[in-house]
Amino acid sequence: xxxxxxxxxxxxxxxxxxxxxxxxxxxxxxxxxxxxxxxxxxxxxxxxxxxxxxxxxxxxxxxxxxxxxxxxxxxxxxxxxxxxxxxxxxxxxxxxxxxxxxxxxxxxxxxxxxxxxxxxxxxxxxxxxxxxxxxxxxxxxxxxxxxxxxxxxxxxxxxxxxxxxxxxxxxxxxxxxxxxxxxxxxxxxxxxxxxxxxxxxxxxxxxxxxxxxxxxxxxxxxxxxxxxxxxxxxxxxxxxxxxxxxxxxxxxxxxxxxxxxxxxxxxxxxxxxxxxxxxxxxxxxxxxxxxxxxxxxxxxxxxxxxxxxxxxxxxxxxxxxxxxxxxxxxxxxxxxxxxxxxxxxxxxxxxxxxxxxxxxxxxxxxxxxxxxxxxxxxxxxxxxxxxxxxxxxxxxxxxxxxxxxxxxxxxxxxxxxxxxxxxxxxxxxxxxxxxxxxxxxxxxxxxxxxxxxxxxxxxxxxxxxxxxxxxxxxxxxxxxxxxxxxxxxxxxxxxxxxxxxxxxxxxxxxxxxxxxxxxxxxxxxxxxxxxxxxxxxxxxxxxxxxxxxxxxxxxxxxxxxxxxxxxxxxxxxxxxxxxxxxxxxxxxxxxxxxxxxxxxxxxxxxxxxxxxxxxxxxxxxxxxxxxxxxxxxxxxxxxxxx
Numbered sequence: 001x002x003x004x005x006x007x008x009x010x011x012x013x014x015x016x017x018x019x020x021x022x023x024x025x026x027x028x029x030x031x032x033x034x035x036x037x038x039x040x041x042x043x044x045x046x047x048x049x050x051x052x053x054x055x056x057x058x059x060x061x062x063x064x065x066x067x068x069x070x071x072x073x074x075x076x077x078x079x080x081x082x083x084x085x086x087x088x089x090x091x092x093x094x095x096x097x098x099x100x101x102x103x104x105x106x107x108x109x110x111x112x113x114x115x116x117x118x119x120x121x122x123x124x125x126x127x128x129x130x131x132x133x134x135x136x137x138x139x140x141x142x143x144x145x146x147x148x149x150x151x152x153x154x155x156x157x158x159x160x161x162x163x164x165x166x167x168x169x170x171x172x173x174x175x176x177x178x179x180x181x182x183x184x185x186x187x188x189x190x191x192x193x194x195x196x197x198x199x200x201x202x203x204x205x206x207x208x209x210x211x212x213x214x215x216x217x218x219x220x221x222x223x224x225x226x227x228x229x230x231x232x233x234x235x236x237x238x239x240x241x242x243x244x245x246x247x248x249x250x251x252x253x254x255x256x257x258x259x260x261x262x263x264x265x266x267x268x269x270x271x272x273x274x275x276x277x278x279x280x281x282x283x284x285x286x287x288x289x290x291x292x293x294x295x296x297x298x299x300x301x302x303x304x305x306x307x308x309x310x311x312x313x314x315x316x317x318x319x320x321x322x323x324x325x326x327x328x329x330x331x332x333x334x335x336x337x338x339x340x341x342x343x344x345x346x347x348x349x350x351x352x353x354x355x356x357x358x359x360x361x362x363x364x365x366x367x368x369x370x371x372x373x374x375x376x377x378x379x380x381x382x383x384x385x386x387x388x389x390x391x392x393x394x395x396x397x398x399x400x401x402x403x404x405x406x407x408x409x410x411x412x413x414x415x416x417x418x419x420x421x422x423x424x425x426x427x428x429x430x431x432x433x434x435x436x437x438x439x440x441x442x443x444x445x446x447x448x449x450x451x452x453x454x455x456x457x458x459x460x461x462x463x464x465x466x467x468x469x470x471x472x473x474x475x476x477x478x479x480x481x482x483x484x485x486x487x488x489x490x491x492x493x494x495x496x497x498x499x500x501x502x503x504x505x506x507x508x509x510x511x512x513x514x515x516x517x518x519x520x521x522x523x524x525x526x527x528x529x530x531x532x533x534x535x536x537x538x539x540x541x542x543x544x545x546x547x548x549x550x551x552x553x554x555x556x557x558x559x560x561x562x563x564x565x566x567x568x569x570x571x572x573x574x575x576x577x578x579x580x581x582x583x584x585x586x587x588x589x590x591x592x593x594x595x596x597x598x599x600x601x602x603x604x605x606x607x608x609x610x611x612x613x614x615x616x617x618x619x620x621x622x623x624x625x626x627x628x629x630x631x632x633x634x635x636x637x638x639x640x641x642x
Contacts (some may be wrong), residue, residue, distance in 0.1 A: 008049060009056040013107045014099065020047050030066075030107035030116035037062045037114075053114075060114055063089075065110065067115040069122045069156040070095045071136065073148065076163035081145055083129075083137040085122070088157060089115050095159055096201075100137045125155035142204050146358060146385045153450035155255045160381065165640055180228045185256045187224065190395040191217050197388055198225040198333070200235075202304070207332030207354035209310070211339040211389040214475045215403045215585035218335050219252050222306050225333075226282055227257045234303045235281045240310065240324060241308035242471070243286040244464040247410040247592045249308070250284055265289060267413070274299045287312050293321045298327055305329035309471060311352060312335040314346040325353050337475045339387065343371045344379060348537070355386055392583055399583045405473075406600070407589045409465045418454060419445055419594065427630050438630060441596040447492045447560045459495050465589050469502065470589055475505050476555050477534040483555035484569045486541045488562060490515070493538045500536060508535030514546040525550055541571040549579040557587045561599040568603065593634040 008018045010025070016033055017025035028036075028044045035041035037054045054062055067087035070094050086095035089110040094111045098244060104119040113117035126136065134144050148158050160203045180195065187195065194212070201208045206207075212218050224239045241249055245268055253262045265277060267286040277283050278300050287307075290297060305327055307313065313321040313334075334350045348365050353360045359365050359382065392399065411419060417471040421446050441452060448463060449455040458468050469485075476483050487493055493511050499510050508531040512521050521544065528537050529552035537550065541562060553575045562568050574585040590596035 001434060009053040009577045011057070011060070014108055014110075016053055016104055016107060016109060016114055018044065018047075018049070018053075022094050022180060025509065027105075027107075033114070034064075034116055039063065042603070048431050050506050052268060058457075059503070060112060062114045063103065063116070065116075065567060066118045067096070067110065068157050069118065069125065071134075071154070071156055072097060072159050072161065073140075073145065074161045077141075078138045079142075081162050083134055083136060083138065083140045083144075084149070085126075086159070087115070087117060088159075089113065094161075112555045114293075121155055121575070124370065128154055131425060137231055143206050143355075144386060146206070146355060149382050149385065149395075162510070164401060177360075180224045180229055181225050182227045182259045183257060185220060185224075187220065188395070188398045190390055190398050191221055191224075193333060194221040194388055194390075195224045195228070198222075199228060201333075201386070202229060202331045205330050207334070207353050207386065209336070209337055209339055209350050209383070209387040209389075211387055211425070212339045213391050214472070215392060215405060216390055216395065218337070219308070220256065222308075222333060226306075227260060228306055229303055229331075230260060230281045233467055234302065236278055236302060237304040237306065238289050238297070238300075238302045238327070238329070239281050239282060239306045239308065240287055241284065241313065242467070243288065244409050244471070245410075245466040246284055246286055246306060248408045249407075251408060253282060265293075268428070269321065272296070287320050287324070290327070291320055294323045294365060295324065299342050300328070302327065302329040304331045304333060306335055307353070308335045310334035310350055310353070311338050311341055313634040314341060314349050315614075316345060316352065317347040321349060321353075325356070332566050339389065340376075341474075341478065344376060344446045344585055346368050346378065349550070351383055351386070358382070360385070367368060392585075401580070402572070403583055403585045405585060407468055407587055408592050409468050409589065410592050411634045412462050412464060412595070414462055415449070415464070420633050420635050422452070422629065423633060430630075439595050443560060443631075444489060444491075445598045445601075446591050447487060447489050448493060448495055448534075451489060451491045459499050465559075468589060472555075472557065473500070473504065473536070477507060481555060482508075482528065482531075482537075484550060484553045484554040484571075485536060485538045485557045486557055486568075487538065487559040488541055489560065490540070492559065493540070496536075496538050504534070504536075507533060509538075511537075511538040512548075513540035514543045516543070521548065528552060539571070539574070541567050544571075544574070549575040554580070554582040555585050555587070557589065559589055561588065561590050561596055561603060563599055563602060565603045592634055593636055595630075598628050598632060 004578065009020070010017055012025045015027050017027050019025050026045055032044050033053060036049065036052045038042055043049060067089040070086045072086040073081060074082045074084065081163055086097045087108070087165040088095045096108070096449060098104065104117070104122050106117045106119040108115055108117060129136065134140055135149065171350045189196065194210070194386050198208070202225060210218050210221065227239065229235065239249055246264060250262060250264050253260060257280055261280040262282045262284065265271065265283050266289055271277055274296050307324060313324055315321055331352045334354050336350070339350060340346045345366065348359050348362060363555065369379055395616060422441055426438050444451040448459060448466065450459065455463070458472060472536060473483065485496060490513055492538065493513055497509060497511055507527055510524050510528060512524055516524070523550055528535055528550070556572050556575050558568055572586050588600065590600050
């Protein structure tokens, strides 16, 4: 049969076709076209052909090699993520999306070049995709996105063009997305974004790593989510935190989500029945208690399980880690300012809690990834969909120039009993004639019992406030930043300077107090400022609280509170002052139910007077302050103490 040469070959609907006798187009198999072009075959589909498609269509080039199958991911979490079946052809960055339909074409013309398509291997890959609910040319959810980013045996490349970075995606939905009924707080824009992202995580019953830097309000964002979940009739939620932070969590929940029923599950007085715990909206407990009470806690189907300072489970083999990961939950939140401290297995352990299986088995992970920058960059896109990590510098425009963080810490039972002994001794000695001098021993005890000759070992041993200081310093040093630590006790400065250099080698350490000549103080500040790396200056608020400009530090820690707010504020102003170009984070550490809490209450009252333009008040404590400070005791909440 003679076929007119000028009517044989054409490109129709993206495929190569020919029309016998000018009739309907026929789409030959890729093997037949390949044979006609490269083997000079004389027939196609059983029809004699005198001219090959390469000669009939000189504007088309022909590839000997198939286009590689791919899955193109595009869109964003709010408007939908689409998974499109595609092929990678030539050197172009964007793959060619295959036309929708029930059948997969085995040949295509893409950008002027003909390619064979291995439709059989694509069909095999579709079986694995569909087993996870992924339908090509349809939308996928966040969990499927995470799986696709980590899958390595699909038989096709996953090309990720999604806008799925949690850090900014929430704003696509509008400014009111994170409004939560019952939350008594105004969130910053980046916190709105964070709560909106946590909502997505909860909506899909997934988990994530909330890895914002210190000072950005991770606790507030978790509280907002827990309140939102409770509003949706999904509870109870469990918060696991270091023992040093339990009281802080209890107070933050009471302040910002007062409608939630909250139980602090700690100490000898904790409940022994799961049904009693499950009746609360939120239960707070420590890692140590969670390990001891795992059988009971495991009998409760928790809605949200949030672990604060989640680097506590960075060791995948530790009993604490294994115990926490066994707890049943619908949503997993790993909250930490340091997602990776020393090695990539830190991140594996956090991800294994947040979304088990995301990074595979531990031994396989260790074989695949080494602790180097190259492998960390390879790992980043796999973890990115479930890790919300904002840095202070990135959201500085949303922040106030000074961020004050009260850090209330509970004493241990042993420490509280020793405090009570010192308190009773002071009360018996001074009685109704008590003055500030009667409180000095209690304030020294709260700085550190060693100041009274009561502790003579590791300063962190059984001393929760010192432990919390170390946790704060670990994050500051991990970022290579500098901090000013204020304490009015010379002996406390000595403890810090003897201990901290051993814990944080390679940093800069120095002090300024009454023992340092005035002429030597500015040179110390200069050396501190010029040091290329993390550093600590331990300062007396009276000796170094005025006159010095120390803007190299963007963190301030008040290790023990002062009666006079002017003393504290002037001390903070060493870093928070003109020429400071970064937000300054100010930590106020103090013990609950102690003389320090009375001092802090008095400080807040006096600051309120200052804001109200009431002048003339001094920094001295009133007689009522002194008597309350002499009466308050941590043993009043003995049942909650660890």
